[in-house]
Amino acid sequence: MDDAVRLLQEHGDGAKILAGGQSLIATLNMRLSAPQILIDINKIEGLGGIALKDGFIVIGALTRHAEAERSNLVAKHAPLLAKAIPQIGHPAIRNRGTIGGSIAFADPAAELPACLLALGGEVEIAGATGKRTVKADDFFRGLYETAIGPGDVLTAIRLPAATPQMRCGFGELARRHGDYALAGLAASARSEGGKLCDVRLAYFGVGLTPVRPRKAEAALANGDIDAAVAALDGDLDPPDDIQATGKVKKHLAGVLLRRVFKQMVEPRA
């Protein structure tokens, strides 16, 4: 691990970390990126594994999507992730792609960054000056830009473990199974006396980063789904992309909010 951080320092912008390679090698093959050196972190000890610690579920950066998908700990303590991971790409991608890579890459249409944000999780980073923890709300900075600086390695993510009061919901709309989403929504809240509080919504595919629609969150906490859908108009400003126009995405965001809200208020089996 120290070697990786040192190599990153030495080579500055010319060096790239290689985790699952499911995004990075694709860009190399398309000649969209040309690092001088790749630092393969796959054999570094201690970057894998899923554990429950002090009320958090801690997932090591190198944990493959497939491992988290089949983990009993994730199913029990991070049900939002269990819903989201099967939507990532295809089985062969999930066998290789890593949780840390997804968060570090921060594709605006990716599922896991939105889940991290919806759960109010944290990211553990190791750098030249030691270790630090960054809250999800402060982690995503811009298009493919995060709090990970040059010389930093994401080592783990921490998600608050689910409680009996916790409600979560997940939905996405994609053209075909496994495609990146046109729009998607990850959500969490606490249910108290029949109402939702601490509502955290995180949209993906509708901005440069995962986006929290604050006015819609407040409306949902008041139990008013119609007002929440209406509030999205001011909360979101999705740019047009090759998949859909911003207008269509905004409409889909409303459809998703109704679906996800339903998942969150339905009595649990």
Place this chain on the structure above:
Amino acid sequence: MNEYCDVNLTVNGERISERVEARKTLVDFLRDDLGLTGSHVGCEHGVCGACTVRVDGVVVRGCLMLAAQCDGAKVETIEGVSDTGEIADLQQAFEARNALQCGFCTPGMLLTAQELLARDSVPSRDAIREHISGNYCRCTGYHAIVDAVEAVAKARAGERE
């Protein structure tokens, strides 16, 4: 990135020691250096599944892994699993049901289907479709492929009883 790396790995059970270009992908290494041309190259960015191989027991994209990363790994290709007879029944079912035409997608399709069958004894048709969603076939329209995989799942489950 014009460096070279030494790799020691097994490919279809055979030990291999080679010096590879650091930027060479696993599928290019298998095809160009080892002459194992059963794994195909389509899109080269992870979308089509033509390059599917097994590394340490799991199905991966041969175009999204570097040969240099396979040091110490156990790599299996369509040639290997054909020789061992592991998927003979699946291959027969593909042939019998016309689940291949040009055959470009077939090696990847077989390896991907085998992974599902090994885990889930009789998957639903939906589960089969979902599992092969990352393997594109431009010829068959998938229906015959799903038929073949389903038939093998049922036959294997019957044998186990």
